[in-house]
Amino acid sequence: MSSPDSIQIRGWCPSTWRPMQAQDGWIVRVRPHCASLTAAQWLVLAKLAQTHAAPQIELTRLGNVQLRGVHESALPALRSELIASGLAPADEQADLAPAVHCTPFYATGDRSHALAQALSAAAVRYLSPLALRKQSAGALPGKFGMLVDDPERRLRSMSSDLHLWAAHDGSYGLALGQADECYYFESDEHAVQAAIQVARWFARERMTSAARPAARLHHLLKSRTPNAPALGAARHYAIWANEGAGPLRPGTPNPQGLLIGAPLGRVDAPAMQKLAAGLPAHSEIRVTPWKSLLVLHEESPAPVPLRHASQWITRPTDMRLRVSACTGAPGCPQAHIPAQSMALQIADWLLADQHLHISGCAKLCALPADATHIVFAGTDASGQVWLNTGPAGPQQRPLPATRYRASSSDLHDIQQQLHDPHL
Numbered sequence: 317m318s319s320p321d322s323i324q325i326r327g328w329c330p331s332t333w334r335p336m337q338a339q340d341g342w343i344v345r346v347r348p349h350c351a352s353l354t355a356a357q358w359l360v361l362a363k364l365a366q367t368h369a370a371p372q373i374e375l376t377r378l379g380n381v382q383l384r385g386v387h388e389s390a391l392p393a394l395r396s397e398l399i400a401s402g403l404a405p406a407d408e409q410a411d412l413a414p415a416v417h418c419t420p421f422y423a424t425g426d427r428s429h430a431l432a433q434a435l436s437a438a439a440v441r442y443l444s445p446l447a448l449r450k451q452s453a454g455a456l457p458g459k460f461g462m463l464v465d466d467p468e469r470r471l472r473s474m475s476s477d478l479h480l481w482a483a484h485d486g487s488y489g490l491a492l493g494q495a496d497e498c499y500y501f502e503s504d505e506h507a508v509q510a511a512i513q514v515a516r517w518f519a520r521e522r523m524t525s526a527a528r529p530a531a532r533l534h535h536l537l538k539s540r541t542p543n544a545p546a547l548g549a550a551r552h553y554a555i556w557a558n559e560g561a562g563p564l565r566p567g568t569p570n571p572q573g574l575l576i577g578a579p580l581g582r583v584d585a586p587a588m589q590k591l592a593a594g595l596p597a598h599s600e601i602r603v604t605p606w607k608s609l610l611v612l613h614e615e616s617p618a619p620v621p622l623r624h625a626s627q628w629i630t631r632p633t634d635m636r637l638r639v640s641a642c643t644g645a646p647g648c649p650q651a652h653i654p655a656q657s658m659a660l661q662i663a664d665w666l667l668a669d670q671h672l673h674i675s676g677c678a679k680l681c682a683l684p685a686d687a688t689h690i691v692f693a694g695t696d697a698s699g700q701v702w703l704n705t706g707p708a709g710p711q712q713r714p715l716p717a718t719r720y721r722a723s724s725s726d727l728h729d730i731q732q733q734l735h736d737p738h739l
């Protein structure tokens with residue numbers, strides 16, 4: 317029987333210029349600038365999904381969007397259309413520069429927005445692979461990321477190498493990795509300068525370790541102190557108050573717009589087409605880092621044209637928020653089970669504090685960090701498919717397995733195991 321031993325952890329993230337091959341085709345990722353896409357751009361994405369990929373737009377953790385199942389022959393045309401519509405940079409180096417994720421809860425032109433724009437421009441200018449090579453440094457690891465938040469700090473718990481935020485008192489904060497310390501600067505210019513210096517130091521320093529180069533900044537910070545002169549001009553706090561307002565779930569009242577989710581974090585392309593077509597072309601639909609969307613109110617709150625209602629999640633109590641799944645059958649040739657439909661069927665049976673991820677095989681693609689339980693399919697020597705059920709996280713022992721019968725009794729078995737106190 318297959319086991320989670322075969323899980324492949326990739327050291328980089330896909331982009332438009334550097335798509336990633338998955339079992340079900342190529343993944344092409346778009347990184348919305350300052351978390352924002354216009355309705356017109358969403359229309360383009362919906363069309364491309366239906367033309368060149370699986371007819372869904374996947375929302376990723378940290379607020380990217382991606383098309384999945386792209387055939388290799390379609391990659392050049394897809395890239396050209398993404399560039400033409402402003403969804404991807406025409407410059408490959410800009411696309412390969414580290415990602416800057418941004419809170420969606422900013423007002424255009426406010427301090428958080430200005431900080432994110434300044435950091436994004438600096439990342440392209442100083443931290444692209446080519447820019448670093450000119451400074452005799454290697455490229456940053458593909459998973460290196462920076463994040464910009466507003467004074468509410470709702471992204472406080474997100475994993476990122478550098479956290480920057482506009483603080484309530486008018487200063488700008490910078491925290492390195494997951495460290496319990498932070499620096500406060502008088503201007504966004506100084507905060508950005510310090511962030512770039514730390515990132516450059518990391519790019520150089522990680523290559524000097526005898527062992528494998530550190531993949532994340534916090535790995536290196538355990539043993540080394542960053543050489544970044546701009547940090548010297550900041551107020552330094554050794555203990556970073558562990559606070560933050562936390563995520564907002566779909567349907568949560570919000571003065572800036574309507575928060576909506578999509579089942580399993582996958583937006584149905586025709587449903588998006590209907591939504592975007594019903595809005596002015598320039599209106600913004602922002603991505604959140606929690607796999608949901610923020611449809612901005614323009615001048616005044618107005619009803620959002622949510623047709624295809626079953627394709628959207630508009631209540632924070634929607635049971636479908638308790639499940640996730642990989643592509644599964646029939647989309648992925650590796651899959652032994654229809655993971656997505658099974659996840660949606662079992663969602664109603666889960667407890668409020670549970671999050672179940674169902675995977676079509678032991679690779680556990682797209683396993684979310686907040687999953688509490690997993691079910692993955694494997695086969696034995698006779699070809700019989702088994703469902704392995706257990707808590708998420710590192711496995712100390714083989715998970716209990718039940719025969720897969722492609723019937724509702726499978727769901728009943730899973731439900732019983734999830735509620736087993738000895739699991």
Ligand code: SF4
Pocket residue numbers: 339340642643644645648649650651652675676677678679680681
């Ligand atoms: S985990 Fe799912 S998507 Fe990934 S290879 Fe297995 S079946 Fe395919």
